[in-house]
Amino acid sequence: GLVLTNAHVVRGDASPSITLADGRTVTGRVLGRDEEADLALVQIEVTGIPPIVWGDSDALRPGERLLAIGYPLGGSVFRGGEASVTSGIFSAHRDLRGRSFIQTDTPLNPGNSGGPLINLKGEVIGINTLVVGRTSELQAQGLNLAIPSNVARPLIPVLRAGGR
Numbered sequence: 001g002l003v004l005t006n007a008h009v010v011r012g013d014a015s016p017s018i019t020l021a022d023g024r025t026v027t028g029r030v031l032g033r034d035e036e037a038d039l040a041l042v043q044i045e046v047t048g049i050p051p052i053v054w055g056d057s058d059a060l061r062p063g064e065r066l067l068a069i070g071y072p073l074g075g076s077v078f079r080g081g082e083a084s085v086t087s088g089i090f091s092a093h094r095d096l097r098g099r100s101f102i103q104t105d106t107p108l109n110p111g112n113s114g115g116p117l118i119n120l121k122g123e124v125i126g127i128n129t130l131v132v133g134r135t136s137e138l139q140a141q142g143l144n145l146a147i148p149s150n151v152a153r154p155l156i157p158v159l160r161a162g163g164r
Helices: 147-159
Strands: 001-003 016-020 025-027 029-034 039-043 063-072 084-096 097-104 116-119 124-131 144-148
Touching: 001 084, 001 147, 039 147, 063 124, 084 144, 097 124, 124 147, 144 147
Parallel strands: none
Antiparallel strands: 001 039, 016 025, 029 039, 063 084, 063 116, 084 097, 097 144, 116 124, 124 144
């Protein structure tokens, strides 16, 4: 299987440990990492996991409901490292410093980076990446960003080939 996540999540770790939803922990191998795009592709040897369905991030409309899945604080302070799910809405497409992002008010907790942003059809439309600001005041403004699926998905073959 292949896991697409943020480069900063696996920075400096060529063999990250990944805990699956069924509780299994596997060791992955980083195939490629792009620091500028903040994406990394990790290969894991598992069976029985259904593939994700990609959605069209360009089709998002303001007010559309979204879900963010992640492991707050890496699961370290929560029993069993359980995943969390938060919900919110799509706010806008944003270009920041020459990069495209999805802006959402879906709460992203520290440690949620690299998890999927999902529409209500169950399609992955983004990779959660960043909360603008680190104070609760700024986080309350809803400046949570995700890498759009239409930006991330085309980079998978490049990362799979070990490219950057």
